[in-house]
Amino acid sequence: MKKLFSMIIALFFSISLFSSCSQQVENQSISNFKTITTQELKDNLNNSNYIIVDTRINDAFNGWKLDGIERGGHIKGATDFSSYWLDVDIKDKEAKLLEIAKNKGITPDKNVVLYDANGKDALKVAEFLSKNGFKNIYIYDVKQWAKDKNLPMESYKNxxxxxxxxxxxxxxxxxxxxxxxxxxxxxxxxxxxxxxxxxxxxxxxxxxxxxxxxxxxxxxxxxxxxxxxxxxxxxxxxxxxxxxxxxxxxxxxxxxxxxxxxxxxxxxxxxxxxxxxxxxxxxxxxxxxxxxxxxxxxxxxxxxxNKDYIIDLPEAKEILKDKEGSCLVDIRSWDEYIGKTSGYDYIKGKGRPQGAVWGHAGTDPNNLQDFRNIDNTMRNAKEILEFWKEWGITPDKRLAFYCGTGWRAAEVLWYADVMGLERICLYDGGWNEWCNTKGLPIEVGEPKR
CATH class of the missing domain: 3.40.250.10 (Rhodanese-like domain)
Known part of the structure; x- marks a missing residue:
């Protein structure tokens, strides 16, 4: 009995020692990076020399209250670079991730504030950036920010x-x-x-x-x-x-x-x-x-x-007539939009409905890389709205999304709905219907803007 008791005590001591060592390693890793207080973060929220980065799972950025946080969403003005992206298996991953960071304004010349709510995500991203030459990295616990309802946070409406x-x-x-x-x-x-x-x-x-x-x-x-x-x-x-x-x-x-x-x-x-x-x-x-x-x-x-959530050919024609207040938005690749390819082996027609504007997509009919992060979650809404703005696609207009047969456009419509855009719909027939209906005006080539 005494021997058994001694073994239990020894096991407990070993577990405690391992836990203590693990905590020391984690603390040592964190100590390699600076921390920032809530007040310091608040003071530099609009400082162009700072970039605030949400490193959590994409769902937390969008609005979900995860990891015990009191308010869902992200710090107002923050961009996203999820630690989950570091685990995605893609070709030339490190170069791709650095390109993504650069496009989001996460560059070595900035003071980079990385935040999370679990004490792990920010550290993981910090180690990646540090390895790639970033020096001014700060770690922050967003739960502190979320506790104060006077501090601004943003969530997607839906x-x-x-x-x-x-x-x-x-x-x-x-x-x-x-x-x-x-x-x-x-x-x-x-x-x-x-x-x-x-x-x-x-x-x-x-x-x-x-x-x-x-x-x-x-x-x-x-x-x-x-x-x-x-x-x-x-x-x-x-x-x-x-x-x-x-x-x-x-x-x-x-x-x-x-x-x-x-x-x-x-x-x-x-x-x-x-x-x-x-x-x-x-x-x-x-x-x-x-x-x-x-x-x-x-x-x-x-x-x-919800009859107006999906429209057909007559409504699509009306949207094209309303050039000031509406947009027929093409969710196909650039080559499909300009008529270089139809994008489908069963669609012969090439081009676009006359007056349709390009809303981005990916490089082929099975790819929506312009709207997805590398883990296939929804892309940052601010980035989507920015490339739409270049084509006059703005939230105040009535937007009808179309693609070849409705799949890609349906996904983008859903994202627009998540973002809170209101006058939105799917043109179900899309390019397949338009190019196979006699007498409808078609454009090819790059549009004049």
Missing amino acids: YYMLVPAKWVKDLIDGKKPETYKGGPFKIFEVSWGEESKDHNEGHIPGAVHINTDEVEEGPMWNRLSDDRLEKFALRNGITTDTTVVLYGTDSMAAFRVAVILKYMGVKDVRVLNGGLQAWKREGYELETKKNQKTPVKSFGAKIPV
């Missing part, structure tokens, strides 16, 4: 439309996460095809597969008729009062369905920010069993409840 993985996990575990009002919920993995390889290999527990053919059909790939969309909802157990969470290995399909569900009248539609990878990154479990759809008898409203 940040709740994009949810972190932890929010979904809490929902599954029977908790009541932030902004969830209770009631029935459904989780869907969305992709094209009756059978999803990704779904079968592992999906979020309880998730059911939605094939995008359930909401759209060729050759134009517009949404289905309202009565067929109602049948889709009933088959999947969706009512106006169901909280619907959507995700995918690539989120674009999830955004496509999300926009259609909001158009139909589902009051609470969420998309997992960063897709399935965000769930895996947190180390949450996956399941492989096939969950069955559970039908309902009534949707609860006459579809569409």
Whole structure:
């Protein structure tokens, strides 16, 4: 008995010593960088020699109250450089990350204030920057800032439309996460095809597969008729009062369905920010069993409840006529916009609707790199608004987003909604419909601005 007691004491001492050593190493790492007080940060908030950087997960920057913080969102005027980006597996990662930092104004000549709420994120980014020649680095705990309601913080108006993985996990575990009002919920993995390889290999527990053919059909790939969309909802157990969470290995399909569900009248539609990878990154479990759809008898409203959220060809023509107050925004690559390529093997026409303005995208139809961070979360809204402004795309106008067949534009529409833009919609037919409708004016080449 005495021997057992001695072993327990020895084990406890070893654990305590290890914990103490670990804390000393962490403190030693932190001591390599300067700290900044709340008052000093406040005094230099508008100092051009300072750059304030939020190093937390993208969801915290957007508005979620994570890691015990009292107010969600970011310090007003701060930019973002998430520590999560340092773990993304991409080619030439270090060079790419330094390029991202430079484009955000995070440069070695600035006093760089890195903040977090968990004592880890800022240190991780600080070590990366220090290794790459940054000298004037400061560490700050944003929980101190959030406690004082007189200090300015910013959140996206509808940040709740994009949810972190932890929010979904809490929902599954029977908790009541932030902004969830209770009631029935459904989780869907969305992709094209009756059978999803990704779904079968592992999906979020309880998730059911939605094939995008359930909401759209060729050759134009517009949404289905309202009565067929109602049948889709009933088959999947969706009512106006169901909280619907959507995700995918690539989120674009999830955004496509999300926009259609909001158009139909589902009051609470969420998309997992960063897709399935965000769930895996947190180390949450996956399941492989096939969950069955559970039908309902009534949707609860006459579809569409939000009719103006998706528009068709007649409305798109009207938007183009209103050159001062509206924009038809092209969410395709530059080469598609100027008519160098159609971007699709099944769309022959090249060019754009006459008068449409370029709203950015990526380099190909499967890429939205201009709107996503390197971990496929939503890009900083300020940066999006800045490159839109160059094309006259401003929040005061009515904005109709389109692409080839509605997928890319649906994702960008969702981001615009998250940001709080109000007069926004999806032109569902997009370039596929426009170029295949006789007599409609088409432009090619670089526009005169």
